[in-house]
Ligand SMILES: [Ca+2]
């Protein structure tokens with residue numbers, strides 16, 4: 330009787346053991362099968378992607394647009410005044426992505442007469458001009474051709490932007506005359522340019538801002554960027570004091586500005602993000618050096634001179650810095666520092 334019970338228990342245990350083995354083997358097989366299926370699926374996806382890429386490259390090669398695996402050039406040309414204006418963009422195979430770099434050239438009878446610098450993004454006319462296609466640049470190029478000088482000869486306006494949070498705009502204005510005449514070719518740093526006919530004579534003036542005081546003894550946000558205006562003189566755009574000059578402020582106005590200064594250093598303690606010398610620079614760029622000197626005398630803080638150390642140190646450094654301006658030769662006499 331006892332032996333019989335032992336045999337039954339052993340039998341049950343054996344059944345449980347065999348059952349467990351069978352189930353666990355089945356689970357293992359299922360797992361392996363799933364992994365296998367997943368790998369197969371992944372390989373299939375990779376193959377599909379590879380095939381697709383190969384197809385795009387083949388097509389690009391056939392059309393002569395192939396550069397390297399993932400990019401191709403998109404060229405648009407328009408004809409104005411006997412010139413061919415050509416926009417060349419390096420775009421990804423997905424035409425809706427941002428262009429990686431671009432260039433604008435002017436040709437006559439196949440000969441290159443003008444090439445813009447390679448820019449990360451080089452825009453004809455305006456980088457916010459609502460382009461719908463990065464491949465066909467016709468509309469944008471057409472908008473870039475305007476007569477801004479009022480002499481019935483159109484100009485090509487090009488704005489090159491290097492990309493990034495700050496810096497740099499390389500601007501060109503090319504008169505499509507015979508021969509070509511470059512009216513403007515300047516790196517205006519962080520500042521874009523805009524057009525306005527300020528004196529109503531039918532010739533556009535250019536409005537922009539000084540860039541050399543960016544990061545000068547202060548962070549970028551606190552950097553003053555005084556207004557600069559350029560006008561067309563002898564076939565070139567130059568900074569023009571006639572348009573930049575403003576009436577001098579009253580003594581009360583200068584005193585009020587000086588009273589608001591808490592610190593002279595650019596550490597942010599002076600009503601961040603404005604620095605104390607912003608007002609002085611605005612006065613210098615509006616042709617009021619004497620008012621600027623009065624202001625600095627009134628507002629100077631001996632207890633917070635920053636890196637300038639002394640008031641004389643401030644003026645010396647300012648004198649050196651302003652010479653870096655791309656407009657300095659046009660404005661040296663006007664600044665009268
Ligand atoms: Ca013109």
Ligand SMILES: [Ca+2]
Nearest residue numbers: 526528530532
């Ligand atoms: Ca004008």
